[in-house]
Amino acid sequence: MLVETVTLQIPEILYQRxxxxxRATxxxxxxxxxxxxxxxSPPEWDDVPEEFQADLAALDKLDENTLWQIAxxxxxxxxxxxxxxxLEGNSSGTLTEAERLELMALRHEADLFMxxxxxxxxxxxxxxxxVPTP
Structure with missing residues (x-):
């Protein structure tokens, strides 16, 4: 197999990924x-809401075993x-303010989890x- 050497400038973010x-592999x-x-290139994460991007970017550094645990x-x-x-309490309008805040936090956590x-x-x-699909 013939091999060629190429000098290429790539964006820092892609290089770092x-x-x-x-390192992870x-x-x-x-x-x-x-x-x-x-x-x-590696799968993108910059098309998700900004509040989740740092958490998704951190996955690039993980080894396969850790990624399998998350998946x-x-x-x-x-x-x-x-x-x-x-959710049922929210639908029926019976949530307290504390429960509404808890639901918002759980919803955010569920979004990040998925x-x-x-x-x-x-x-x-x-x-x-x-990777099998569910």
Whole structure:
């Protein structure tokens, strides 16, 4: 196989994401860059609301085992029951101010939870793993 050397200027943010992936996967940077050229750049996270971007960006630095834990994580039945109770109270207009604030916090937490699960799965796929769809 013939090999060519190329000097290329890339945006700092993309370079850093490739470096983070190389460290997290314990692979040489050159191998990660070649993979990116063959399959495309790492999955984006900048199209989600700004309040979640830092949490999603942090996933780039995680190793595969940690990403698998996030991708396979779930909420407990107690957490889901409380959330559903608050949703029902909200629908019927019976929530106290404290419960409304709790519901808002739980909704934010649920959004972040699902975004992280999805991003972890997408990163695992990008890194070459087979990730079953639910």
């Amino acid at each position: 490739l470096v983070n992936t190389a 314990q692979r040489p940077l050159e191998e990660v860059i070649l993979h990116a050229l063959q399959t495309g 396979n994580s779930g909420k407990t039945s107690a957490e889901m029951e409380r959330y559903n109770t608050l 975004l992280k699960k999805t991003q972890a799965a997408v990163l695992l796929r990008w890194r070459g793993h087979r």
